[in-house]
Amino acid sequence: MTQALDGELVEKLQAGDLEALGVLYDRHRHLVFRTALAITGDPEMAADLLQEVFLRLYRFSHRADPHRPLEPWLYRMTANLSYTWLKRQSRWVQLFRELADRWTSNQRTAPHRIAEWDESWRWVRQAIQGLPLQQRLVVVLYYINDLSIQEIADILEIPSGTVKSRLHYARKVLRKQLGAHEEAILRVLYEAG
Amino acid sequence: MKQADPGSDPIDRHLSHLLKAWVSSIALPRHGREALLQRAAGPMSLAAPGRPRGLQVLLRWVLYTIILMPVDMPLQPVLYLPAGDAGLTSWRPQAAPLPERFLVQGTASLGVGLFSFVF
Numbered sequence: 402m403t404q405a406l407d408g409e410l411v412e413k414l415q416a417g418d419l420e421a422l423g424v425l426y427d428r429h430r431h432l433v434f435r436t437a438l439a440i441t442g443d444p445e446m447a448a449d450l451l452q453e454v455f456l457r458l459y460r461f462s463h464r465a466d467p468h469r470p471l472e473p474w475l476y477r478m479t480a481n482l483s484y485t486w487l488k489r490q491s492r493w494v495q496l497f498r499e500l501a502d503r504w505t506s507n508q509r510t511a512p513h514r515i516a517e518w519d520e521s522w523r524w525v526r527q528a529i530q531g532l533p534l535q536q537r538l539v540v541v542l543y544y545i546n547d548l549s550i551q552e553i554a555d556i557l558e559i560p561s562g563t564v565k566s567r568l569h570y571a572r573k574v575l576r577k578q579l580g581a582h583e584e585a586i587l588r589v590l591y592e593a594g
Numbered sequence: 595m596k597q598a599d600p601g602s603d604p605i606d607r608h609l610s611h612l613l614k615a616w617v618s619s620i621a622l623p624r625h626g627r628e629a630l631l632q633r634a635a636g637p638m639s640l641a642a643p644g645r646p647r648g649l650q651v652l653l654r655w656v657l658y659t660i661i662l663m664p665v666d667m668p669l670q671p672v673l674y675l676p677a678g679d680a681g682l683t684s685w686r687p688q689a690a691p692l693p694e695r696f697l698v699q700g701t702a703s704l705g706v707g708l709f710s711f712v713f
Contacts, residue, residue, distance in 0.1 A: 419631055426627050435617040448623040452630050459634045525616045544610045545617060575609060 408467040415462045422459050425471070430455075432472065432546070433479050439541040440483040442530045450486065454478045476546065476556045480538050487534060528578035536571035539564055656704065 405413075405424070413421035433454050438447035457478055458465070465474060529537060542553045550568075554561040 419634055422634055423627055423631055426630055430622055430626065434622050438620065439613065439617050444620055448626070451623065451626060452633065455630050456633060522616050522619065525612060529613070541613075544613045547610070572609075579609070579612075 407471040408469075411462060411465050411467040411471065414459060415465075415467070419459075422455060425458065426455050429471070429475055433475055435545060436476065436479045436541055437483050439529065439545050440480065440534075440537055441487060442526045446486065450479065450482055453482055457482075473552070473556050476542065476548070480542070480557065484534060484538065525579075528575055531578060532571050532574060536567045536574075539567040540571045540575070543568060 405421075407425065407428075410421040410425050414425070430451060434447055434451045437450035437454075438444060441447055441450070454475060458475070465471070529540070532540060538557060539553055542548045542556065543550075548556070550561050550564050553564045557564070
């Protein structure tokens with residue numbers, strides 16, 4: 402079953418085949434997790450979103466068209482869910498969460514690897530999280546998922562001109578934010594090979 | 595998929611590599627597949643935003659307690675034995691002075707919060 406096309410697996414999913422869901426999860430989990438992680442900046446929320454996106458794929462599989470590529474559907478669902486989850490958190494709850502995260506970053510409730518990750522990449526995370534949410538979605542889909550302007554416009558259901566303008570303003574902010582860390586960027590890229 | 599943009603400045607050129615390295619630097623959650631299949635096989639419930647975590651839950655609880663305390667206090671007066679009435683001859687339920695009510699109810703609320711956090 403691992404060699405089956407996405408469309409065939411969606412058809413099996415529509416028939417209630419859980420094994421097909423497992424195969425689709427293995428195939429696309431990186432895409433969903435990394436997109437959610439970049440949008441939310443929170444590994445735990447991204448892990449929850451990863452589950453949620455595939456649960457929704459299973460629950461609403463009858464709405465998916467097996468003859469169309471699955472990836473745009475996954476991108477759309479990940480972006481929409483991330484957007485909704487973040488929007489539902491009011492500003493003061495986010496502030497409170499950040500405070501709690503800071504307090505717990507070196508304690509038992511936060512896994513060590515997450516605390517380390519947060520520390521080494523804090524400046525990148527802050528730059529991305531500093532963008533308005535709608536610009537952040539476009540940046541993530543463009544730079545991390547390598548989608549074209551038109552593909553992003555189709556996924557987010559907005560005109561391609563809007564994608565371009567959001568990307569333009571986001572670039573300006575990121576250039577300013579990350580410009581101060583040019584040395585660190587080169588070091589990170591060198592280490593990442 | 596998009597084409598590379600060779601004309602952009604260094605930050606812009608590196609942005610894609612940088613962001614990919616950032617999101618790739620943390621591993622995917624373990625046992626995600628098993629958990630997913632278990633949830634899919636069980637009664638379907640779609641989650642609320644984000645899973646609350648340990649200390650964060652407690653801190654949130656403390657904040658709510660502090661916010662709600664002034665509302666809650668007049669509704670639930672703490673029984674109070676006036677000083678100097680050791681014989682209990684003239685005992686009657688009576689609301690405690692404000693600072694003591696605040697202290698007693700605050701301590702009780704924090705105790706419940708701590709209990710729910712630990713267990």
